[in-house]
Amino acid sequence: MYIIKLNAIESTNGYLKELTAKKKLENFTVVVAEQQTKGRGQMGTVWLSEEGKNLTFSLLVNFDDFNISNQFYLSMAVSLGVLTTLKSLTNTSFYIKWPNDILAEKDKIAGILIENIIGGHLIKQSIIGIGLNVNQVAFCNTIKDVTSLKNISGKFTDKEMLLKKIVLEIKHFVNYINKREFKQLKKMYLMRLFKLNMPSMFIDKDEKLFLGKIIDVSNDGKLVVELEDETTRKFSLKEIKFASR
Numbered sequence: 078m079y080i081i082k083l084n085a086i087e088s089t090n091g092y093l094k095e096l097t098a099k100k101k102l103e104n105f106t107v108v109v110a111e112q113q114t115k116g117r118g119q120m121g122t123v124w125l126s127e128e129g130k131n132l133t134f135s136l137l138v139n140f141d142d143f144n145i146s147n148q149f150y151l152s153m154a155v156s157l158g159v160l161t162t163l164k165s166l167t168n169t170s171f172y173i174k175w176p177n178d179i180l181a182e183k184d185k186i187a188g189i190l191i192e193n194i195i196g197g198h199l200i201k202q203s204i205i206g207i208g209l210n211v212n213q214v215a216f217c218n219t220i221k222d223v224t225s226l227k228n229i230s231g232k233f234t235d236k237e238m239l240l241k242k243i244v245l246e247i248k249h250f251v252n253y254i255n256k257r258e259f260k261q262l263k264k265m266y267l268m269r270l271f272k273l274n275m276p277s278m279f280i281d282k283d284e285k286l287f288l289g290k291i292i293d294v295s296n297d298g299k300l301v302v303e304l305e306d307e308t309t310r311k312f313s314l315k316e317i318k319f320a321s322r
């Protein structure tokens with residue numbers, strides 16, 4: 078496993094993207110940093126992490142024949158890789174909150190930001206950025222509903238051991254993509270999906286509250302929700318959020 082260790086960098090995703098544009102890197106090359114000065118989250122948010130306490134890293138995955146239309150399967154594979162590793166370490170219940178947040182019970186413990194390098198209709202390379210709260214115990218009040226491995230298990234975790242385990246698990250699940258076993262991947266993802274088949278309150282893009290039940294995720298990664306009148310609607314990330322935890 079080729080691991081590039083940095084003390085500080087703006088963003089490991091940005092660093093890995095620039096590096097792979099300049100030179101050929103081994104598949105599953107990892108860039109890990111003790112601190113990110115401009116850590117990026119989904120939908121233009123920032124990713125905050127206390128220096129030295131957590132895992133903030135990016136992983137390069139090369140593909141030969143991975144169609145853009147299947148890109149959500151990579152989110153599934155990565156989420157399952159992170160979740161499976163965490164599950165092997167402690168007894169807490171972990172869930173995947175669509176599309177790819179990892180929850181410990183109801184609190185976010187890890188976030189995933191995938192950036193793809195595209196050629197035609199194929200994903201040539203993916204930069205998989207993962208922020209996982211490991212040994213940080215206090216979080217600033219502006220960040221709600223977050224936790225860390227230390228907070229849930231009470232134990233200190235060796236970050237390097239954890240990093241290697243996660244990369245191996247992600248490799249395992251990425252293999253399903255390479256073998257085109259998409260159905261199996263989706264089945265495993267749905268088994269771990271937060272609030273699947275449970276009536277829940279949501280907020281739509283016009284800030285309107287509505288009751289619904291997550292019943293599926295479409296092949297293009299949209300959330301499939303059954304509404305009160307038993308019709309189904311598909312939502313993209315910007316169109317829906319949970320009203321409560």
Ligand code: BTN
Nearest residue numbers: 088116117118119188189206208
């Ligand atoms: C999210 O939940 O919003 C996604 C967070 C992703 C954070 C990771 S930390 C390592 C990598 N580098 C970044 O700038 N972001 C990702």
